[in-house]
Amino acid sequence: MTAERERLEADVLIVGAGPAGLACALHLANLIAKQKVPDGISAPGAATRPLSTENVCVLEKGRAVGAHLLSGAIMDPRALAELVPDFQRSAPLYTPVTADTLYFFSKHSAWPIPLHPAPLRNRGHYIVSLNRLAQWLGGLVEQAGVNLFTGFGGAELIYEGEGIAGVVTEAKGLDRDARPKANFAPGYEIRAKVTVLAEGSRGSLTKDLVARKNLGNINPQLYGLGIKELWEVEPGKMEPGCVAHTLGWPLDSATYGGGWIYGLLDSRVSLGLVIGLDYADPRFDPHEAFQRWKTHPFVKRILEGGKLLRYGAKSVPEGGWYSMPHTYVDGGLIIGDAAGFLNSQRLKGIHLAIKSGMLAAETICEALAAGDCSAKMLSRFSKKVEQSWIKEELWSARNFRQAFQRRKLWGGLLHAGLQFLSGGRGLADPMRAHAGHEGYGKVDESAAQVPVKPPPRFQGDGVLTFDRLTDVYHSGTRHHEDQPCHLKVADTSVCATACITDYGSPCQYFCPAQVYEMAQEGGEWRLKINPANCVHCKTCDIADPYQIINWVVPEGGGGPNYEGM
Numbered sequence: 001m002t003a004e005r006e007r008l009e010a011d012v013l014i015v016g017a018g019p020a021g022l023a024c025a026l027h028l029a030n031l032i033a034k035q036k037v038p039d040g041i042s043a044p045g046a047a048t049r050p051l052s053t054e055n056v057c058v059l060e061k062g063r064a065v066g067a068h069l070l071s072g073a074i075m076d077p078r079a080l081a082e083l084v085p086d087f088q089r090s091a092p093l094y095t096p097v098t099a100d101t102l103y104f105f106s107k108h109s110a111w112p113i114p115l116h117p118a119p120l121r122n123r124g125h126y127i128v129s130l131n132r133l134a135q136w137l138g139g140l141v142e143q144a145g146v147n148l149f150t151g152f153g154g155a156e157l158i159y160e161g162e163g164i165a166g167v168v169t170e171a172k173g174l175d176r177d178a179r180p181k182a183n184f185a186p187g188y189e190i191r192a193k194v195t196v197l198a199e200g201s202r203g204s205l206t207k208d209l210v211a212r213k214n215l216g217n218i219n220p221q222l223y224g225l226g227i228k229e230l231w232e233v234e235p236g237k238m239e240p241g242c243v244a245h246t247l248g249w250p251l252d253s254a255t256y257g258g259g260w261i262y263g264l265l266d267s268r269v270s271l272g273l274v275i276g277l278d279y280a281d282p283r284f285d286p287h288e289a290f291q292r293w294k295t296h297p298f299v300k301r302i303l304e305g306g307k308l309l310r311y312g313a314k315s316v317p318e319g320g321w322y323s324m325p326h327t328y329v330d331g332g333l334i335i336g337d338a339a340g341f342l343n344s345q346r347l348k349g350i351h352l353a354i355k356s357g358m359l360a361a362e363t364i365c366e367a368l369a370a371g372d373c374s375a376k377m378l379s380r381f382s383k384k385v386e387q388s389w390i391k392e393e394l395w396s397a398r399n400f401r402q403a404f405q406r407r408k409l410w411g412g413l414l415h416a417g418l419q420f421l422s423g424g425r426g427l428a429d430p431m432r433a434h435a436g437h438e439g440y441g442k443v444d445e446s447a448a449q450v451p452v453k454p455p456p457r458f459q460g461d462g463v464l465t466f467d468r469l470t471d472v473y474h475s476g477t478r479h480h481e482d483q484p485c486h487l488k489v490a491d492t493s494v495c496a497t498a499c500i501t502d503y504g505s506p507c508q509y510f511c512p513a514q515v516y517e518m519a520q521e522g523g524e525w526r527l528k529i530n531p532a533n534c535v536h537c538k539t540c541d542i543a544d545p546y547q548i549i550n551w552v553v554p555e556g557g558g559g560p561n562y563e564g565m
């Protein structure tokens with residue numbers, strides 16, 4: 001198979017067409033057009049040739065740009081204004097934020113929190129559909145002459161020397177036993193002087209690179225899982241531009257997270273719950289928690305009489321500054337959510353993803369012009385980040401998320417207040433954290449000795465609340481059924497023995513798309529995987545207590561379709 005592989009050469013290869021990857025591509029194109037780069041690239045020993053957008057490629061695993069993008073999404077326009085100064089003329093912005101309230105939920109009441117610190121205020125920001133914003137940015141990138149390939153996932157990194165030299169895309173046309181079918185096509189080998197990983201949260205190539213090259217920071221990355229629905233509601237139920245965030249019920253004070261409800265145009269409402277993937281109960285079900293949250297009188301009042309349009313789920317890197325890996329190696333950079341450029345205090349990463357993409361583009365131009373794409377040269381990216389407003393913003397929230405892991409809700413809020421007064425320092429700096437999957441308590445051993453059928457799962461009423469399969473249907477998820485499973489479980493005997501008795505098979509609970517199921521066959525427990533349901537949230541890769549699940553890219557184009565989300 002390898003012998004038949006086609007080989008392509010590029011100057012720059014960007015993996016992932018989210019805000020980070022697209023901003024990197026567009027800024028590169030703008031710099032080339034403005035001739036801020038010298039007219040040629042002269043790699044040592046190579047003839048100088050013109051730098052052109054034709055030699056810049058972007059790979060996207062989704063069937064279209066934006067298909068796999070999910071966000072709240074309130075966008076701080078700061079970075080977009082730098083990238084596309086006249087963005088207001090053509091960007092698909094739903095509406096500016098007009099009202100902004102934070103509520104604390106008890107089971108039956110909603111208490112507005114009068115103290116609304118500056119980082120949590122959203123006036124001057126826009127509610128957007130990230131899917132549409134990315135389609136618009138993708139259009140600008142293509143107009144600028146960059147090659148944008150959708151339906152192609154980066155499956156493997158090409159490691160060379162101390163760094164990376166490109167990617168191999170996934171093979172197409174393999175059956176479920178990895179045997180070539182009639183339409184078999186091996187992946188392409190795309191080599192580049194600089195490969196930019198812009199894969200978003202828990203990128204599969206990024207994970208491999210960070211582990212192999214030991215790029216991790218003092219804290220592991222901490223993740224949340226965001227579960228979202230888009231609804232059409234009765235006119236007047238929620239004004240466009242109206243924003244509500246919630247804390248409290250149904251999450252207990254030991255579980256980090258909160259909800260959002262944003263009023264969009266055309267009586268549409270974006271709502272969701274983000275839950276820290278460091279909760280203690282291995283049988284906690286984030287999807288069910290989200291469904292229950294919708295039954296709160298405050299949320300129910302808005303949704304009653306409306307209908308569910310879309311569903312999705314995605315992980316969020318919440319750890320902040322001390323969880324970010326080193327972002328450069330020989331021939332490679334990591335940007336956006338893949339590197340953890342996200343401010344969890346504000347639940348905002350779009351502007352940081354865009355800005356990190358722009359700074360990467362500037363670094364790449366300097367590196368190509370000098371004919372030096374070594375880690376030393378590319379470390380300029382890190383310096384640019386340090387000197388930009390990214391550092392200022394992330395530094396002031398550097399201990400935010402850890403405080404909630406260590407001190408739970410009330411202690412976390414107290415710490416957050418102290419951090420706010422001390423420029424992010426708080427009582428301990430750096431505040432340490434542990435990986436979320438290390439925090440599970442074990443299930444009751446006496447009950448676990450004899451594994452029983454899991455308790456009946458949440459069904460929903462089919463009007464306000466839904467089971468997971470109904471929701472998955474609304475995510476537009478599609479994969480070819482006859483392909484190798486893209487959820488690689490290193491040792492399924494662990495699932496059938498230790499994981500059941502120790503943790504009660506948490507994969508059955510944390511997956512928001514009902515991909516994992518423990519089934520009894522001939523008296524033995526066996527893990528059944530339904531990969532076709534997968535919405536690519538990456539939660540299993542993150543939250544599996546034994547870290548034996550490896551999410552890899554499925555055949556390109558497979559996955560959700562978050563149109564309008």
Ligand SMILES: Cc1cc2nc3c(=O)[nH]c(=O)nc-3n(C[C@H](O)[C@H](O)[C@H](O)COP(=O)(O)OP(=O)(O)OC[C@H]3O[C@@H](n4cnc5c(N)ncnc54)[C@H](O)[C@@H]3O)c2cc1C
Nearest residue numbers: 016018019020061071072074154200226336337348349350
């Ligand atoms: C529920 C939720 C709510 C949020 N709310 C907000 C908000 O209100 N405001 C805000 O500013 N931010 C919000 N965020 C965060 C924001 O969405 C991210 O910070 C931002 O999208 C990061 O951009 P990115 O380009 O780094 O990654 P992504 O947006 O994740 O894009 C990565 C892209 O890379 C593709 N990809 C991944 N791996 C590969 C591969 N191997 N090969 C090819 N393609 C690949 C993916 O399909 C995807 O299209 C929210 C996030 C979530 C999950």
Ligand code: SF4
Nearest residue numbers: 511534535537538540
């Ligand atoms: S299988 Fe994993 S990545 Fe896919 S939806 Fe379930 S938890 Fe998310």
